[in-house]
Amino acid sequence: MGSRAYLLITLVFYAAGALHALLHALLRRSALTTVSLIATLLGFAFHTAALSQRWTEAGHFPAVGLRDGACFLGWAIVLVFLLVHVTTRVEAASLFAYPFVFGLVFVANLTPDTGRADPVLRSLYLPVHLLLAVFGYGALFAAFSMGVLYLFQERELLTRSPRRFYYLIPSLERSDTIGGRSVLGGFGFLTLAIVTGFLWNHSLHGRYWTGDPKEWTALVAWGIYVGILVARWRWGWGGRRAAWLAIAGFAVVVFTFGWATLVPAVAVAAR
Amino acid sequence: MIVVVGVNHETAPVAVREALAFPKHELGQALERVRKDAGLGEAMILSTCNRVEVYGRSEKPAVRSVAEFLARYHGRPPQEIEKHLYCLEGETAVRHAFRVAASLDSMVLGESQILGQVRGAYEAAERAGSLGSVLNGLRARSIAAAKRARSETAIGRNAVSVSHVAVELANKIFGQLHGRCVLLVGAGKMSELAARQMVRRGARASVLGGRTFDKAEELAASLGGRAAPFEALRAELARADVVISGTGAPGVVVLREDVEAAQEARHGRPLFLIDIAVPRDIAEDAGRVKGVFLYDIDDLQKVATANLRERKKESTAAEAIVEHEVREFLEWRRSLEIVPLVVELRRRADEIRRAEIDKARHRLGPLTPEQESALEAATSAIVNKLLHAPTVRLKELAGHGQADHVGLVRRLFDL
Numbered sequence A: 001m002g003s004r005a006y007l008l009i010t011l012v013f014y015a016a017g018a019l020h021a022l023l024h025a026l027l028r029r030s031a032l033t034t035v036s037l038i039a040t041l042l043g044f045a046f047h048t049a050a051l052s053q054r055w056t057e058a059g060h061f062p063a064v065g066l067r068d069g070a071c072f073l074g075w076a077i078v079l080v081f082l083l084v085h086v087t088t089r090v091e092a093a094s095l096f097a098y099p100f101v102f103g104l105v106f107v108a109n110l111t112p113d114t115g116r117a118d119p120v121l122r123s124l125y126l127p128v129h130l131l132l133a134v135f136g137y138g139a140l141f142a143a144f145s146m147g148v149l150y151l152f153q154e155r156e157l158l159t160r161s162p163r164r165f166y167y168l169i170p171s172l173e174r175s176d177t178i179g180g181r182s183v184l185g186g187f188g189f190l191t192l193a194i195v196t197g198f199l200w201n202h203s204l205h206g207r208y209w210t211g212d213p214k215e216w217t218a219l220v221a222w223g224i225y226v227g228i229l230v231a232r233w234r235w236g237w238g239g240r241r242a243a244w245l246a247i248a249g250f251a252v253v254v255f256t257f258g259w260a261t262l263v264p265a266v267a268v269a270a271r
Numbered sequence B: 001m002i003v004v005v006g007v008n009h010e011t012a013p014v015a016v017r018e019a020l021a022f023p024k025h026e027l028g029q030a031l032e033r034v035r036k037d038a039g040l041g042e043a044m045i046l047s048t049c050n051r052v053e054v055y056g057r058s059e060k061p062a063v064r065s066v067a068e069f070l071a072r073y074h075g076r077p078p079q080e081i082e083k084h085l086y087c088l089e090g091e092t093a094v095r096h097a098f099r100v101a102a103s104l105d106s107m108v109l110g111e112s113q114i115l116g117q118v119r120g121a122y123e124a125a126e127r128a129g130s131l132g133s134v135l136n137g138l139r140a141r142s143i144a145a146a147k148r149a150r151s152e153t154a155i156g157r158n159a160v161s162v163s164h165v166a167v168e169l170a171n172k173i174f175g176q177l178h179g180r181c182v183l184l185v186g187a188g189k190m191s192e193l194a195a196r197q198m199v200r201r202g203a204r205a206s207v208l209g210g211r212t213f214d215k216a217e218e219l220a221a222s223l224g225g226r227a228a229p230f231e232a233l234r235a236e237l238a239r240a241d242v243v244i245s246g247t248g249a250p251g252v253v254v255l256r257e258d259v260e261a262a263q264e265a266r267h268g269r270p271l272f273l274i275d276i277a278v279p280r281d282i283a284e285d286a287g288r289v290k291g292v293f294l295y296d297i298d299d300l301q302k303v304a305t306a307n308l309r310e311r312k313k314e315s316t317a318a319e320a321i322v323e324h325e326v327r328e329f330l331e332w333r334r335s336l337e338i339v340p341l342v343v344e345l346r347r348r349a350d351e352i353r354r355a356e357i358d359k360a361r362h363r364l365g366p367l368t369p370e371q372e373s374a375l376e377a378a379t380s381a382i383v384n385k386l387l388h389a390p391t392v393r394l395k396e397l398a399g400h401g402q403a404d405h406v407g408l409v410r411r412l413f414d415l
Helices: A003-028 A034-058 A065-088 A093-110 A125-159 A164-168 A172-205 A213-233 A239-270 B014-020 B024-038 B063-073 B078-082 B090-101 B113-127 B133-152 B162-174 B189-200 B213-222 B230-239 B256-265 B284-288 B297-337 B339-364 B369-399 B405-413
Strands: B002-008 B042-047 B051-057 B086-089 B181-185 B204-209 B226-229 B242-245 B271-275 B292-296
Touching (some): A034 A065, A065 A172, A093 A125, A125 A164, A125 A172, A125 A239, A213 A239, B002 B063, B002 B090, B002 B133, B024 B051, B024 B063, B042 B113, B051 B063, B051 B090, B063 B086, B090 B133, B113 B133, B133 B297, B162 B242, B162 B292, B162 B297, B181 B189, B189 B204, B189 B242, B204 B230, B213 B226, B230 B256, B256 B284, B284 B292, B297 B339, B297 B369, B339 B369, B339 B405, B369 B405
Parallel strands (some): B181 B242, B204 B226, B242 B271
Antiparallel strands (some): B042 B051
């Protein structure tokens, strides 16, 4: 079976898991059920198979181009989600992860392969660097999610009349703690990702810094991490302030990434 | 047949329930008497503040005599309690027993106490030696069904009483209460109740007392905390995570300025203010200070009502689970009804077999041991093979509630 077939099966399992979770969240106030968890695990197994199959097919670690990129990102998010689930048991995390992963794998299924096979991509730096980077950014996404949950729960508590979300979302303290830990872990991963990125650059171009948009994004994200960490552990910022900080930090990173990748592309197209 | 006779909060006013209640220490003798008077093979009595029920197994119709026993035991004229009684038999009785254990028949839907009370009642009956295989089966299956309903639906989730709601909201804010500080302003009954639940979950308590400082000290001691004079309000607020205010003061006791000052000292960490006093103790606009969650008694009541509504929605799912378990129990019971018939059928066949072997032996004269065992094996095999299919079919039919074949089988085999 080719990687395409595996990816299609993956999508079916993820869709089943996401749908089951969604229906349960709407009907029964539990966002994660055994059924959806099993579907996700099966989907993840096929996803991993698709990834390794694709690695063989492409001859390099499949993370370049829209199809492979989306496929890999989705895989990494499921991995992060499963880790978060095992360590924290926050059911509401599935509300963020499921739709996102489904969208990514859906896109990956629709997109044709890019026939590019740059020998540069054969480097083992690629998977190592990418995995570190995904964990680094993924943790920021987790902190962002926890920030949103925090503000949501706070609003629910302030309105004094609980609605559906009140029952699903973890306590303020818990969102805050998990958000804080995500930032700390993410900082570590991103630092390592940046270091491996520099080393890879050096082995390719003989320079550590090449001015690539991704480098700027990483630097901005790293700065934001430092900022959040300082605010939290130096000035004692917790709760809503930390939540807003995580949300703003994530937004800035997304914006920088979009700006840094799109603007050069537009410039190229205009030429 | 299983019977249930009793009263509950819906059919009888508290005066009647009181009159019919069985004190714990009388249960043993009451069980003995009801078994004798009403001819019950097995019996169990469930007596709580919301219901008094006699569960029993009997071969003949027994509800009337159980009802009479209830009246006689408590010295009441039967016609006085009759209109409050429900007398259930067979399937309806079984369904009722399951619904009671699952708290679907409770005054507060989904309350958790009833399961413990049901367990206790069965244990008392067991000690009195009045449980047999039928009620023991009912006990095991109804308790298992209740647990399933509680764990698979949200029927028992979320607090529906004011003091529980306060604890639950504190949990929603602080995650867990271990090591948190609860500050009581004024020593009222209700605030004490809520505070006690928080202390049980690991919170530390302090009590602010005004003119009646003795009372504050007494309460603090019983909560394992400390008392402080009312003048220390601001300092105590800065230290507290949860404040429960329930003074009898005619006006506002905690001002917005007090809360603002406290929040400044706390770096905006969440502060949960619970005002259960009427008239209210805490200034309304204190709830607008950042990081402060202010709930008055109406707000808590509103949350409790919303939670109860959620439980009601869940009850359909819980009813479905209970219904499924009731069906399984009834099937199991019916398949047991067939057991004596099968035993009898086998016994009869074996009798015939033995008689025929004796006759044969008579005709054949002495046999070698090998011939003996061959004869034995051949006849047994014939009987077993002939009876195998009818036995299996009978059990199946009984499981599906078609026990009327029993009569036919008896007639066919002349049993």
